[in-house]
Amino acid sequence: MNEKELKTSPKQRIFITLIAVIMLGSMIASYAAIIMNGGSSDSSQISEAKVQEYENAYNEKLEKFKEATKGDFDKFSKYRSEIKAYNETSANEGPVVSRDLVKGDGRKLSETDTDYLAYYIGWCADETIFDSSFDNNTNPTSFAHILDVSVGLIEGWAAGVAGMHINGIREITIPSSLAYGDSMEICGGYNKPIKFIIMAKENKDPLKTLAAELEEAYMKLQYAHYGIDYDTQY
Secondary structure: OOOEEOOOOHHHHHHHHHHHHHHHHHHHHHHHHHHHOOOOOOOOOOOHHHHHHHHHHHHHHHHHHHHHOHHHHHHHHHHHHHOOOOOHHHHHHOOOEEEEEEOOOOOEOOOOOOOEEEEEEEEOOOOEEEEEOEOOOOOOOOEOOOEEHHHOOOHHHHHHHOOOEOOOEEEEEEOHHHOOOOOOOEOOEOOOOEEEEEEEEEOOOOHHHHHHHHHHHHHHHHHHHOOOOHHHHO
16 A cells, blocks of 8 residues: 655644734734833743643653553554545545444444544545544554544534444545535645545543543644743633
8 A cells, every 4th residue: 555645634734824823913912012112022932941841741641642542543553454545536426425344332423423532544535644643644653643523523524424333433435525625725636535434432531531631732832833832822
């Protein structure tokens, strides 16, 4: 299997945009403060020690997450062999198509259910992985994050998981009209169909807390890399 990776995932692009907006706001606020203070500025940029603190905290949370999700990773990662090229035109013209790889032993999800977590791999017609829960899309050794679906889903994902059981693994094919359409460039263009392999998990502890703590630590570290102290912003 010849796996390829895009330079940035949709999640990364959204984050970069968010950071840009925050930095613009911070610049405007700083300029206003300088004017109000008669031209003097307080250069209170985040220190390297603080950045290191955030990095250490993230690495600690990541190791805990990796350890707790190793069993799921071992089950899920073997289905990477299902990541294959597909006919873009056919996928785009057809409906959402679901295929169970593992049925699962938990409750059944509905199309409107947003109270669960999901490991996932998303890929394009040419096998390009545009996003995943893995630490590395080419040679993964563990999970690095899990999706909290309550943050919002594309329509095709919601339709594709309907009827899926918790702890199951499912492949879904989504036409562009129920994915990102012309609202976002993905897979080298607009109006592209996409595929996912998804493993659904209950949104319960200890996974729930581990996932939330890891996501917060990740955000703090990314803000710090842009010179912003998350703790002073929120």
